[in-house]
Amino acid sequence: xxxxxxxxxxxxxxxxxxxxxxxxxxxxxxxxxxxxxxxxxxxxxxxxxxxxxxxxxxxxxxxxxxxxxxxxxxxxxxxxxxxxxxxxxxxxxxxxxxxxxxxxxxxxxxxxxxxx
Amino acid sequence: xxxxxxxxxxxxxxxxxxxxxxxxxxxxxxxxxxxxxxxxxxxxxxxxxxxxxxxxxxxxxxxxxxxxxxxxxxxxxxxxxxxxxxxxxxxxxxxxxxxxxxxxxxxxxxxxx
Numbered sequence: 001x002x003x004x005x006x007x008x009x010x011x012x013x014x015x016x017x018x019x020x021x022x023x024x025x026x027x028x029x030x031x032x033x034x035x036x037x038x039x040x041x042x043x044x045x046x047x048x049x050x051x052x053x054x055x056x057x058x059x060x061x062x063x064x065x066x067x068x069x070x071x072x073x074x075x076x077x078x079x080x081x082x083x084x085x086x087x088x089x090x091x092x093x094x095x096x097x098x099x100x101x102x103x104x105x106x107x108x109x110x111x112x113x114x115x116x
Numbered sequence: 117x118x119x120x121x122x123x124x125x126x127x128x129x130x131x132x133x134x135x136x137x138x139x140x141x142x143x144x145x146x147x148x149x150x151x152x153x154x155x156x157x158x159x160x161x162x163x164x165x166x167x168x169x170x171x172x173x174x175x176x177x178x179x180x181x182x183x184x185x186x187x188x189x190x191x192x193x194x195x196x197x198x199x200x201x202x203x204x205x206x207x208x209x210x211x212x213x214x215x216x217x218x219x220x221x222x223x224x225x226x227x228x229x
Contacts, residue, residue, distance in 0.1 A: 006159070034216070043120075043221040044160070044205070093159045095217070104150065105217055107159035 003027055004096050006108025013084055013115055020080045021111045023094030029074035030096035034105070035067070038091040050077040084115045118143040120220035122206055128226045129196055137191040137223045139206030146208035149182055149189050154203045154222065164191075196227045
């Protein structure tokens with residue numbers, strides 16, 4: 001099946017620094033990718049939709065200046081957490097649908113971010 | 117308000133039995149509903165998709181039903197095995213047939229040998 005690779009799988013950073021997370025579709029092109037955040041024992045919360053060649057669209061309550069998304073190619077989307085704080089510590093996951101509407105999405109393995 | 121509700125309590129069953137997980141939703145009109153499996157520290161893995169005009173879908177030991185009147189989906193694992201122990205997430209499209217997928221909080225399943 002389709003593969004979505006996410007990197008890094010975990011990262012620890014100091015408060016105030018920025019962290020970039022990459023999401024790649026390895027064997028298909030993804031004009032759209034999604035970024036989620038998941039706190040322990042909670043649901044995946046959709047943060048934003050990454051659109052190739054255009055601006056990302058953010059869900060209500062998600063700060064676009066804090067979570068910068070770039071979708072520069074059909075196989076790569078990046079999420080940068082700027083000026084990270086301990087409350088940004090979470091599990092970040094990307095996904096990409098493989099084709100037309102009503103299709104399954106493939107998920108990356110997730111990135112565990114810890115801000116100290 | 118819009119909600120996707122899954123039983124937050126863990127489900128404990130004996131190996132060989134059928135596990136049944138429930139997903140209820142309110143104030144959505146999904147074109148399809150999906151079930152995913154998530155293991156600790158990993159991203160979700162797709163299991164099954166069922167469309168609004170389908171009542172039931174099967175895949176090996178898995179069966180999903182979709183009742184748009186009750187706004188409910190049931191997910192069954194027959195002949196359950198300890199390896200089936202995981203969190204199972206219900207998900208549906210946020211906007212009619214669109215790509216955006218919204219998830220329930222998941223139900224943790226433990227299958228005892």
